[in-house]
Amino acid sequence: MEQIIDLRSDTVTKPTPGMRKAMMDAEVGDDVFGEDPTVNALQEKVAKLLKKKAALFLCSGTMANQLAIRAHTQHGDEVIIESEAHTFNYEGGGGSALSGVQFHPLRGNRGVLDPSQIEDAIRPHDHHFAPTRLVCLENTHNRGGGRVYPIEKIGETHHLAKRYGLAMHLDGARLLNASIASGIPPETYARYFDSVSICLSKGLGAPIGSVMAGSHEFIDRVHRFRKMFGGGMRQVGIIAAAGTYALDHHTDRLALDHANAKNLAQGLSGIKGIRIDPNTVETNIIIFDVSEACTDPRRIVEFLKERGVLMIPFGKTLIRAMTHLDVTSQDIERAIEVTTDVFSSLKRRPRQMT
Numbered sequence: 321m322e323q324i325i326d327l328r329s330d331t332v333t334k335p336t337p338g339m340r341k342a343m344m345d346a347e348v349g350d351d352v353f354g355e356d357p358t359v360n361a362l363q364e365k366v367a368k369l370l371k372k373k374a375a376l377f378l379c380s381g382t383m384a385n386q387l388a389i390r391a392h393t394q395h396g397d398e399v400i401i402e403s404e405a406h407t408f409n410y411e412g413g414g415g416s417a418l419s420g421v422q423f424h425p426l427r428g429n430r431g432v433l434d435p436s437q438i439e440d441a442i443r444p445h446d447h448h449f450a451p452t453r454l455v456c457l458e459n460t461h462n463r464g465g466g467r468v469y470p471i472e473k474i475g476e477t478h479h480l481a482k483r484y485g486l487a488m489h490l491d492g493a494r495l496l497n498a499s500i501a502s503g504i505p506p507e508t509y510a511r512y513f514d515s516v517s518i519c520l521s522k523g524l525g526a527p528i529g530s531v532m533a534g535s536h537e538f539i540d541r542v543h544r545f546r547k548m549f550g551g552g553m554r555q556v557g558i559i560a561a562a563g564t565y566a567l568d569h570h571t572d573r574l575a576l577d578h579a580n581a582k583n584l585a586q587g588l589s590g591i592k593g594i595r596i597d598p599n600t601v602e603t604n605i606i607i608f609d610v611s612e613a614c615t616d617p618r619r620i621v622e623f624l625k626e627r628g629v630l631m632i633p634f635g636k637t638l639i640r641a642m643t644h645l646d647v648t649s650q651d652i653e654r655a656i657e658v659t660t661d662v663f664s665s666l667k668r669r670p671r672q673m674t
């Protein structure tokens with residue numbers, strides 16, 4: 321049996337030997353007392369990377385987004401967000417359950433909102449309405465196919481937000497992918513936001529962890545809510561070390577993941593039954609349409625799995641693949657071969673579209 325090529329997500333990576341050694345060697349202390357030197361060093365590193373005053377190590381990207389909402393808002397406030405955003409769709413209803421906010425989702429173009437849409441959505445000062453308090457953007461945008469959020473749109477949104485007294489949070493789970501793809505430094509993106517979170521456990525390849533950055537006052541507030549949400553951890557230098565290692569060793573190589581993704585998209589675009597424009601693939605996420613194959617994406621994914629290639633169904637007609645640290649250019653070639661075979665065999669299989 322050939323090795324499995326796991327393209328389901330960039331979260332499936334295993335720590336490398338170098339990363340495991342860094343974890344073994346980490347100096348640790350009780351982080352609830354603020355005494356873990358490895359955690360403190362990671363927080364300082366991310367604050368510096370994003371040119372913010374302070375940063376805090378957190379369990380996950382979800383925790384980061386939810387803490388940002390909790391710290392920026394009060395119960396009954398409204399949060400403007402793109403309708404396909406992770407924070408709105410995949411965080412278990414956390415915004416309403418944990419912070420008592422109401423989301424105002426706006427349909428974007430592959431994850432990107434026009435500032436005029438945001439302006440139209442801001443509530444007037446009238447006690448009938450939930451006060452608009454926060455704008456959340458996502459860069460890169462997961463359901464937008466890894467799209468890099470255009471910096472001009474971010475700048476315009478920032479000016480708008482300031483004009484209306486709104487806070488801005490960036491779900492930067494894959495901000496470093498955006499930065500590597502666009503050549504725009506992370507701090508330039510971060511400048512426009514009051515809070516920015518990055519994930520260490522996605523393309524960067526650490527086993528766990530996110531870091532949120534912002535002003536001293538904001539991070540102090542997040543620190544209190546992190547405790548309240550049960551996210552205060554103890555000798556976590558052992559995992560923070562993996563995050564530091566990931567930032568030092570796995571940032572520049574994201575360009576390889578992007579090149580692999582582009583190659584995969586190009587290969588897939590030549591397969592009958594698949595629709596994808598490779599020009600839309602800017603980073604490590606490939607979302608392709610299989611409606612012309614007249615077969616449920618879940619079945620297609622099962623057929624691919626039988627041949628050792630893992631992808632995930634992404635709605636009624638879409639499949640998503642992601643490249644990462646544990647995927648080579650040879651794996652991409654094989655994934656294209658296998659997908660080609662599977663699609664040509666669909667003709668011989670009984671049709672089913674559910």
Ligand SMILES: Cc1ncc(COP(=O)(O)O)c(C=O)c1O
Pocket residue numbers: 379380381382383385406407458460461462491493494519521530
């Ligand atoms: C854009 C985005 N934000 C946030 C998250 C949540 O991260 P976590 O799985 O660490 O909670 C994800 C997870 O895939 C994501 O894609």
